[in-house]
Amino acid sequence: MSEPTGRIVRGIEHGLVGCEACGLVLERPAHGSDCPRCGTPVHARRPESLARSWAFLVAAMILYVPANLLPVLHSTKLFESWSDTILSGVVALWEDGAYDLAIIVFTASIVVPLLKMGALALLLLEVQRGGRQLPRERALLYRILEYIGHWSMLDVFAVALLVTLVHFGALASVEPGSGIVAFGAVVVLTMLATMSFDPRLNWDTPRRRVTSLPAAPAVKPDTAKDPLSP
Amino acid sequence: MTTSTTKIRPDLAICEHCDSVHQRLPLERGEAADCHVCGATLYRRPMLDLDAMLALTVAALIVFVVANAAPLVTMESGGNTTRGWLLSLVATTWTSGVGAVSAILIGTVFLFPLAQILLYFYVLQACRLKQQASRFVDAMHWLRRLRPWSMVQVFLIGTLVSIIKMSHLASVKPEPGLWAFGVLTILLTALGTFELRELWALHEEAANT
Numbered sequence: 001m002s003e004p005t006g007r008i009v010r011g012i013e014h015g016l017v018g019c020e021a022c023g024l025v026l027e028r029p030a031h032g033s034d035c036p037r038c039g040t041p042v043h044a045r046r047p048e049s050l051a052r053s054w055a056f057l058v059a060a061m062i063l064y065v066p067a068n069l070l071p072v073l074h075s076t077k078l079f080e081s082w083s084d085t086i087l088s089g090v091v092a093l094w095e096d097g098a099y100d101l102a103i104i105v106f107t108a109s110i111v112v113p114l115l116k117m118g119a120l121a122l123l124l125l126e127v128q129r130g131g132r133q134l135p136r137e138r139a140l141l142y143r144i145l146e147y148i149g150h151w152s153m154l155d156v157f158a159v160a161l162l163v164t165l166v167h168f169g170a171l172a173s174v175e176p177g178s179g180i181v182a183f184g185a186v187v188v189l190t191m192l193a194t195m196s197f198d199p200r201l202n203w204d205t206p207r208r209r210v211t212s213l214p215a216a217p218a219v220k221p222d223t224a225k226d227p228l229s230p
Numbered sequence: 231m232t233t234s235t236t237k238i239r240p241d242l243a244i245c246e247h248c249d250s251v252h253q254r255l256p257l258e259r260g261e262a263a264d265c266h267v268c269g270a271t272l273y274r275r276p277m278l279d280l281d282a283m284l285a286l287t288v289a290a291l292i293v294f295v296v297a298n299a300a301p302l303v304t305m306e307s308g309g310n311t312t313r314g315w316l317l318s319l320v321a322t323t324w325t326s327g328v329g330a331v332s333a334i335l336i337g338t339v340f341l342f343p344l345a346q347i348l349l350y351f352y353v354l355q356a357c358r359l360k361q362q363a364s365r366f367v368d369a370m371h372w373l374r375r376l377r378p379w380s381m382v383q384v385f386l387i388g389t390l391v392s393i394i395k396m397s398h399l400a401s402v403k404p405e406p407g408l409w410a411f412g413v414l415t416i417l418l419t420a421l422g423t424f425e426l427r428e429l430w431a432l433h434e435e436a437a438n439t
């Protein structure tokens with residue numbers, strides 16, 4: 001790849017649109033037309049992407065409060081009974097000396113959802129104010145968000161198994177609490193918020209910044225591609 | 231320049247993450263072309279051919295049946311043995327008042343992965359036999375929509391975490407169903423490496439011959 005690649009050719013500037021569903025590249029598609037290969041409506045940018053993403057994100061943020069305050073488990077053992085929230089479950093694991101588990105659950109259930117919501121809010125705000133900083137880093141952040149989204153469901157599944165096995169015990173019983181429903185909803189809503197965001201918006205900024213990127217610093221030696229010659 | 235009719239440009243690829251335009255180049259098996267602007271994968275040529283992928287879907291279906299028929303874990307406590315299957319998790323969460331968790335379980339760990347396997351079989355078979363499958367477009371759209379909601383791998387790790395959590399309370403033993411879920415995770419990950427976009431192109435070729 002000796003060819004200089006400082007010049008970035010963007011589809012929107014050349015009337016080229018990639019179908020979101022099947023990837024087919026269309027030249028100057030008529031407004032409101034469908035992809036000839038898969039029938040999906042063709043958009044240069046997803047319509048109402050920011051509004052949808054914000055709606056799901058705000059709903060997730062609101063539900064994050066009950067997800068952490070409401071108990072996820074009600075336990076009874078002989079004459080004793082208590083309730084656990086996600087955080088108190090982590091603390092209990094830590095006090096029992098199960099540090100590795102405490103860290104896994106803390107990361108998947110508390111850190112990941114918080115980081116996800118924070119990072120997505122950051123991306124949305126940056127796009128809205130027309131920010132042109134670090135598009136490459138923001139693109140990477142979005143791909144990470146997409147990748148880790150469903151891992152927060154881990155605790156929901158763990159609670160389901162716990163409840164099933166201890167449910168019928170003679171001495172002890174465990175019932176799920178409504179916190180786990182709120183938590184599952186937070187995970188689903190953050191996933192929907194991430195999917196609604198159109199990552200191409202990260203790059204829709206005045207061109208001077210984008211075109212001044214250094215020449216292809218991240219090209220892997222084994223990848224085969226060239227930009228369209230202008 | 232003045233034409234208003236939509237032209238198809240199979241020679242180009244546009245990055246879905248940053249909208250940069252790339253010349254599509256032929257790849258060797260197992261190679262991927264990355265976007266040099268944002269680093270996302272543009273397209274790739276899968277390591278396995280259609281026959282191998284089809285064999286994977288059949289294997290995944292068999293493993294799926296085993297994973298659901300065999301118990302995941304058994305727990306011994308006070309002379310009682312409790313077994314847990316995926317579907318018994320669905321049932322207990324339903325009856326203990328958290329229907330939403332039950333719905334998430336049956337969707338993300340049972341229905342969506344099963345649908346994925348069957349749809350993969352259908353579209354791969356259509357490409358292999360070079361047939362114009364009538365529901366190909368619908369099947370492909372569903373495969374794309376279902377992909378993020380299929381959570382077998384998360385379920386597997388969640389179950390392992392839960393087993394370790396309980397192991398100091400009672401004697402909890404992993405059972406064949408859990409191993410089957412492990413294998414299913416690997417098979418579904420392998421299937422997931424097959425780019426749906428390549429299948430569109432393959433099917434289009436088949437339809438035009």
Ligand SMILES: [Zn+2]
Nearest residue numbers: 019022035038
């Ligand atoms: Zn399309």
Ligand SMILES: [Zn+2]
Nearest residue numbers: 245248265268
């Ligand atoms: Zn890109």
